[in-house]
């Protein structure tokens with residue numbers, strides 16, 4: 001049995017807490033590894049190690065820090081296949097989808113390579129007589145990231161790449177369900193020249209997270225996961241005086257206007273609704289056709305496509321999606337489908353009974369499709385996080401705009417239309433953080449920022465893009481005067497730039 005410990009001070013260290021968890025292989029349902037769950041004292045060791053290493057890294061000039069990231073990119077590319085396979089076998093997603101998970105993370109590493117430019121400060125020459133003002137960005141010190149199971153490569157890279165490039169040391173607490181890839185990424189960064197201690201990986205559960213939240217040497221926490229945990233971490237981290245950004249759950253709507261290209265809309269719903277078994281925070285889980293006729297035309301094409309979804313083990317190159325992450329996840333999603341039936345929605349495609357031949361113990365579930373879902377139903381209000389799409393029929397555009405705007409989550413939303421005016425109005429008015437126009441999963445490119453609104457995001461600054469540099473640095477502003485000529489006496493009035 002593979003044993004996964006922690007990665008501290010540039011090397012693997014075994015867990016000493018006596019607690020460990022199972023890492024499953026979702027495609028077969030077997031346990032494939034045991035992961036150590038850190039105690040408070042193990043977390044503290046990682047923080048102390050990082051704290052000792054950080055000043056030297058902060059003093060390393062930004063071009064040299066960027067070169068480590070460049071070399072890291074090369075090393076990840078050299079073992080892309082092995083990383084994608086490891087990821088797929090721990091998470092359950094298909095190998096091509098696992099490659100996408102790695103790629104979207106690497107794009108943020110590419111962004112972080114611009115750190116010499118990104119960290120440049122501001123300068124005003126002659127803000128007053130003989131007075132210059134400038135600002136500089138300085139790293140925070142030791143920061144931490146707590147990441148979810150569903151993107152075990154992408155989200156750790158979204159966090160550690162900008163944080164480390166800024167000159168911080170980073171403690172990563174990845175999901176205990178799929179820790180293999182984050183551990184390997186840390187090894188590769190050290191191989192790329194990152195000094196030991198600048199990226200420490202501590203595996204664990206609530207105990208490790210609480211230790212990070214309470215540790216006085218952790219200056220900032222970045223979290224991604226479910227909303228109740230996001231709220232908890234935001235509140236407790238902020239109460240401890242830390243800078244905190246937390247990204248939570250979602251219920252992403254896709255509006256289908258009567259003039260939309262129906263083939264494109266159906267392709268988009270199939271990929272964005274069922275890809276990765278719906279285990280994406282940007283998955284489309286609600287389709288909103290506008291008008292009864294649009295709904296009927298959409299469903300006529302959508303139903304056979306959902307019935308024809310190809311589910312397979314993660315290693316099947318033909319599979320549309322693979323298993324879910326755990327047996328509990330399958331049970332939770334099935335429970336939501338049962339609930340939808342009880343609540344009175346029309347279950348047009350029922351994937352609850354799906355079993356994968358030859359992999360009967362794997363965590364599979366077929367695609368499900370509900371019609372006539374209403375906003376008062378729990379299956380509409382809550383995040384299901386599985387291969388389940390709900391159709392909510394809107395009478396008109398105004399209602400379609402109101403649905404995502406009034407939903408408690410506000411991560412992503414999309415509109416499919418050929419009408420530029422409607423699309424522009426929608427993008428301007430909808431109360432959601434990321435909008436796609438004829439794009440179903442509008443995850444912004446790495447040099448823009450990623451973040452949801454309402455109960456999908458807590459904190460002021462988004463992930464990656466310019467916000468990430470602001471989040472992982474503090475601004476110092478210097479007002480300087482080199483007096484020449486006559487020196488005046490003491491000033492008792494607040495200085496103004498006369």
Ligand code: NAD
Nearest residue numbers: 147148149174175205206209225226229247248249250281
């Ligand atoms: P999760 O909230 O269960 O776990 C996330 C992290 O928090 C893990 O590292 C876990 O160990 C830790 N954790 C879990 N319970 C905890 C507790 N009681 N106290 C302290 N820490 C705890 O989420 P998950 O199931 O791993 O991921 C799926 C969720 O993440 C979904 O809700 C999804 O929408 C969300 N997500 C959001 C985004 C985004 O950017 N908004 C991106 C990806 C995933």
